[in-house]
Amino acid sequence: MNNQTLITGRNLHRHYQRGSETVRALDGVDIDVRAGESVCILGPSGSGKTTLINLLSALDAPTSGELIIGGRRVDGLAEHELVNIRRGLLGYVFQQFHLIPTLTVAENIALPLLFLGRRVDPADTQRVLEAVGLADRAGHRPNELSGGQMQRVAIGRALMIKPRVLIADEPTGNLDRATGEAIFDLFQTTVSEQGVALVLTTHNLALAERCDRTLTLADGKIVAP
Amino acid sequence: MTYATFAWRNLTRRPVRTTLTAGGVALAVAVAVSLGGFNLGYRNAISGSIEQLGFQVMVMAKGCPYEAATLMLKGGTGLIYLPEDAHEQIRTDPDIAEITPIFIGIAEKQGFALDGSPAASSFAILTGVDTPSFLAMKPWLQLKTGRGYDGGRWFAPGATNEIVMGYEVAEYEQRKVGDTFYATIVPHGSVEPRQHAFTVVGVLERTGSQDDGTVFLPLHVAQQLFARDGELTIIGIKLREFNAIRMREFEGRWLKIPEVQVVSLEQVKGALVSLVGTAQTMVAAVALIAILVAVIGVVNSILMSVHERTGEIGVLKAVGANRAQIFRLVWFETLLICLAGAIPGSLFAAGAARLTDAALRAVLNIGVSQSLVRITPELLGIAILGAVILGLFAGIWPAGRAASLRPVAAIRSGE
Structure with a gap:
């Protein structure tokens, strides 16, 4: 593990307009994510966890504040510019897996390479399939998989581009306890073996305790580092 | 995996919708190809039929050019005549290579075709010809040989009851050399029909022209039977x-004869093309509407698909797709659905060309014997290319809409 800071957020605000009301989803958050560490973001529903995750994964830009991802300023960028930050640097895992139903497991895993314009090396796909424990499921469609297997595919898809930061929004939220544990083990293996930074949100305190750091959010603010 | 395979997989997600949309495109393309084939085939058939006439210019009594056109190709119905001495005057023209006087009359046949063919009407076109000049004009006319046809010849000098039958009329009437053919003629100035028995002295080989449906007899015999001595129908x-210059000069020299018009092949072609121009315009309008409906169907189908996959498009953006790539993906889908319709639609139109030809003949009474629908590889290529271009245009809106989706909002709306 090295201590290179991959993500730096200072005084991050994200406000939404809901009718005449301004919703302060994030209200002055500071955060640093370093290479090879796992950071867990805890908090009740509506506390701003997903909003923060969206900012850290460059899916959204802050209303104000300074956000640097992979050495590039993100605040102030338009949506079509944010994609250049995401590509090749960030891997994203969703709570609801979001696999493409018409593609096989192997094709889902290799999908990001299509958008990066990279040729798919079957050996790379096989390596990732083995890493996520789905080598025997390469030709299956998502509807033929269990929830845990689908989440493994989603993790494989995120890992395929060899990201420097893996971001997961409640990745075990739709899984039973045992499967959730297994998925978390996979995350930890990835962090330790590949030196990838992991940022995840969860309601599961037991899993949070296994992360290097835990941040607790409430009403858009970090209340416990 | 490529964008094309990914796009195709997306289309197979809703097979019924994709099939119906592609079916709409196929229908529109089939109509457009058939129309194009009709335009091409009709002009070709007109040109072919007119070339089979053997002459470039026709002199006839003044009348409408449409009648002139149908007269030449089908024998016409409301026949008008010009004096035979016009032939004597015009044949002295130094620009003439060949000239032949023709008399056309309509007679009632004794019976219908033995096989009950509806193509055999109860009337026969009797064409009186001056054999030497007629054959000089149409050197390709050959008398049929073989069993029942051997010994076939043109009329003997002075014969009054000899006829030569075109290929089709002989087939319909089941007549061979030596058979008798009965026809009833109402002479000019009389109301009393008179039946005549003719001996078939020859049957022509198939020419693919109007001559196949014609019964030929000596010019002066025809004039006498119809009681129109000294009159002609046309001079070829x-x-x-x-x-164009020679034609204008020739026309200028002979328009001095009263009640005579000089009609060129080009004029006749123009008249025949304009005869079906209205029908072609209507079919073109139907094709255009079909294409518009198909395009709207494609746009609607792809828009629905984009709407259903809003969350998925957000995910694609999250995993690295930019606007241009999402646009390209949805554009490919539009293109593929258009191709999936255009290719079978074109092939169907090509395969059904004979049916289309028969249908057009049933609707339009056109005096040409060649196929009215001519579908060429170039036409099929143009149709498929046209569908691709329409697909590109049809895809702009849904593709642009998909490309402009914001990933966070898109993913949230899909959950």
Whole structure:
């Protein structure tokens, strides 16, 4: 593990307009994510966890504040510019897996390479399939998989581009306890073996305790580092 | 995996919708190809039929050019005549290479075709010809040989009851050399029909022209039977050099004869093409509407698909797709659905060309014997290319809409 800071957020605000009301989803958050560490973001529903995750994964830009991802300023960028930050640097895992139903497991895993314009090396796909424990499921469609297997595919898809930061929004939220544990083990293996930074949100305190750091959010603010 | 395979997989997600949309495109393309084939085939058939006439210029009594056109190709119905001495005057023209006088009359046949063919009407076109000049004009006419046809010949000098039958009329009437053919003629100025028995002295080989449906007899015999001595229906002329200037000069020289018009092949072609121009315009309008409906169907289908996959498009953006790539993906889908319709639609139109030809003949009474629908590889290529271009245009809106989706909002709306 090295201590290179991959993500730096200072005084991050994200406000939404809901009718005449301004919703302060994030209200002055500071955060640093370093290479090879796992950071867990805890908090009740509506506390701003997903909003923060969206900012850290460059899916959204802050209303104000300074956000640097992979050495590039993100605040102030338009949506079509944010994609250049995401590509090749960030891997994203969703709570609801979001696999493409018409593609096989192997094709889902290799999908990001299509958008990066990279040729798919079957050996790379096989390596990732083995890493996520789905080598025997390469030709299956998502509807033929269990929830845990689908989440493994989603993790494989995120890992395929060899990201420097893996971001997961409640990745075990739709899984039973045992499967959730297994998925978390996979995350930890990835962090330790590949030196990838992991940022995840969860309601599961037991899993949070296994992360290097835990941040607790409430009403858009970090209340416990 | 490529964008094309990914796009195709997306289309297979809703097979019924994709099939119906592609079916709409196929229908529109089939109509467009058939129309294009009709335009091409009709002009070709007109040209072919007119070339089979053997002459470039026709002199006839003044009348409407449409009648002139149908007269030449089908024999016409409301026949008008010009004096035979016009032939004597015009044949002295130094620009003429060949000239032949023709008399056309309509007779009632004794019976219908033995096989009950509806194509055999109860009337026969009797064409009186001056054999030497007629054959000089149409050197390709050959008398049929073989069992029942051997010994076939043109009329003997002075014969009054001899006929030569075109290929089709002989087939319909089941007549061979030596058979008798009965026809009833109402002479000019009389109300009393008179039946005549003719001996078939020859049957022509198939020419693919109007001659196949014609019964030929000596010119002066025809004039006498119809009680129109000294009258002709048309004078066919082949000029030594045929072009617009020569034609105008020739026309100028002979318009001095009262009640005579000089009609060129080009005029006849124009008249025949304009005869079906209205029908072609209507079919073109139907094709255009079909294409518009198909395009709207494609746009609607792809828009629905984009709407259903809003969350998925957000995910694609999250995993690295930019606007241009999402646009390209949805554009490919539009293109593929158009191709999936255009290719079978074109092939169907090509395969059904004979049916289309028969349908057009049933609707339009056109006096040409060649196929009215001519579908060429170039036409099929143009149709498929046109569908691709329409697909590109049809895809702009849904593709642009998909490309402009914001990933966070898109993913949230899909959950």
